[in-house]
Amino acid sequence: MSKPALTNSLQDIISHAKEYGFVFPSSEIYDGLQAVYDYGQNGVELKNNLKTAWWKAMTQLHDNIVGIDAAIFMHPLTWKASGHVDGFNDPMIDNKDSKKRYRADQLLEGKAEEYTAAGEAEKAQALLAEMGRLLSAEDLAGVRDLIIAENIVCPISKTANWTEVRQFNLMFSTQVGSVAEDSSLIYLRPETAQGIFVNFLNVQKTGRMKIPFGIAQIGKAFRNEIVARQFTFRMREFEQMEMQFFVRPGTEMEWYSAWKETRMKFHKAVGLPAEKLKFHDHEKLAHYANAAVDIEFEFPFGFREMEGIHSRTDFDLRNHQELSKKKQQYFDAELDANGKPYGNYIPYVVETSVGADRLFLATFCNAFTKETVGEGENEKERTYLKLHPALAPIKAAVLPLVKKDGLAEKGEAIAQSLKSSFRTVYDDGGAIGKRYTRQDLIGTPFCIAVDYQTMEDDTVTIRHRDSMEQERVSISELKEKIGYQVSMERILENI
Known part of the structure; x- marks a missing residue:
């Protein structure tokens, strides 16, 4: 019998992530690098499973969405056209006493x-x-006055001895070229969307795509964040999963509403509970948007953005057309209400953009479970990761009761027979109770116990992670029974 889950802190989650091979501080032997993390052997599996779920949800469930993989380096004029060179800034403020730097909007x-x-x-x-009004008007002095009027103090020095607010460009720059004197300034991309926009016509023509259609991409992006914090929530090197959906002008708000609901279904399908998800409309719109909403998840530090859905108008394609002098138009042969073809136009765009690292963190936080089990003297605390079976790093573990009398060989043969269908491990080290716990701690949904009865009738015991219930099944049933539960189809059918 289990009791309600105990409250978890972010520090509990960070410690668990490191101890069980999910996330490590980058370059830890050199004392790390702030806001940069490495995914360990279990973390990379979970993150890859989340990316696979997103990719399939976009490109497999929609006939009119295809994927690309654009380069990280792009011509520097790309970022001029997108507005990043001139406008990709965060308002920065320093406390003179603590010497600490903050984002004014976050304060x-x-x-x-x-x-x-x-x-x-x-x-x-x-x-x-x-x-929002002050930032839209670029009234940085007004932002500082508002911080002072609200009696906001530095959490370190406890004083309001603030500097002026200054804009800080978030792009990382570097040089390309073999000789320093001949090299050119380029940027590490701060978002993956522009790689889609500059390939809009390449994909449309080669794929014979008709409006409306989408282009999806998963890739790394880089931002020189002023304040990078809260574990993998805000990092300087991160991964985005974006889809740009090209639509006929005038229909963008219909598609914007449709994608809001579709994306919320996705997050529920991967196991995030409805009560921990909500929409948050933007008070201040980005320079390219006429509507924007965030899907927020309730992390241990509160509700924060996990995914953004934006109606980007024709801002990006129009600016690329103007700067490149290459037409970014689509010829729409469909007939309008007057029976005439819509003709040439620059499509409008509805964007869905989710951070792979933030989705990972939301999934990990939600899965991390501590509860009290047993009664009286047998009462103890149990910790496990309640991951959707399709997302778990390891789907099944085969555990022989003992190493002797042929049980180990039988267990190894079972594990080998399952490996081509889903990720399976074999473990015969230590007491079987401790092995169950090891698998619980990394979220393995099914443990297969091989015992003496197995040697007699070819049956095994499946232990279910969440309920700890056990059932006896034939070895011949394992592949189908577990394979059904851990299939990505179990996620996709709920979107």
């Missing part, structure tokens, strides 16, 4: 959260609205 958002927690939601909304 104000933190104050708004305090108001919300105190039951003053209207005050919080008013503060966010005023911040």
Whole structure:
């Protein structure tokens, strides 16, 4: 019998992620590099499974969405056209006493959260609205005045001795070329979307795609964040899963609403509970958008953005057309209400963009479970990862009761027979109870116990991770029974 799950802190989650091979600090033997992380042997499996689920949900479930893999390095004019060179900035403010640097908007958002927690939601909304107005007007002096008026102090020095607010460009730059004098300035891409936009016509023509259609991509992006924090939530090197959906102008809001609902279904399908998800409409729109909403997840540090859905208008394609002098138009042969072809136009775009690292963190936080099991003297705390079986790094573990009397050889043969269908491990080290616990801690949904009865009738015991219940099944049934539960199809059928 289990009791309600215990409350988990972010530090508990970070410690578990490192101890069980999910996430390591990068370059740890050299004391690490701030806001850069490496995925360990179990973490890379979980992250790859999440990426596979997203990729299949986009390209396998939709006949009109295809994928690409664009280069990280792009011509520098790409970022001029996109607005990143001139406008990809965060408002930065320093505390003169602590010498610590902060994002001005995050300080104000933190104050708004305090108001919300105190039951003053209207005050919080008013503060966010005023911040949005000042940032839209690029009134940085007004932003500083607002921080002071709200009595916001540095969490380290506890003083309000603030510098002026300054804009800080987030792009990493480097040089390309074999000789320093002949090299050219280029950037590490701050987003993956532009690789899709510059390939819009390549994909449309070679794939004979008709509007509406989408292009999906998974790839690394890089941002020189002022304040990188909260584990893998905000990093300087991260991975995005983006889909740009090209539509006829005037239909973008219909598609925007449709993709909002479709993407929310995805997050529920991978196992995130509805009560920990919500939409958050943007107070301040990006320069390219006419509508924007975030799907937020309730992390241990509060509700935060996990995915953004944006109506980007024709901003990107139009700017690329103007700067490159290459037409980025689509000829629409379908007839309008007057019976005439829609003709040439620059499509509008609806974007869905989810951070692979943030989705990983949300999934890991949600799965990390501590609960009390047993009664009286037998009561103890149990920790396990309640991952969707299709996402678990290891799907099944084969555990012989003992190493002797042929049980080990039988177990190895069973594990080998399952490996071509799903990721299976064999473990005969230590007491079987401890082996169950080892698999629980990394989220393995099924443990297969090989005992003396197995040698008599070719049956084994399957132990289910979440309930700890056990059932006896024939070895011949294992591949189909477990394979069904761990199939990616179990996720896709719920989208």
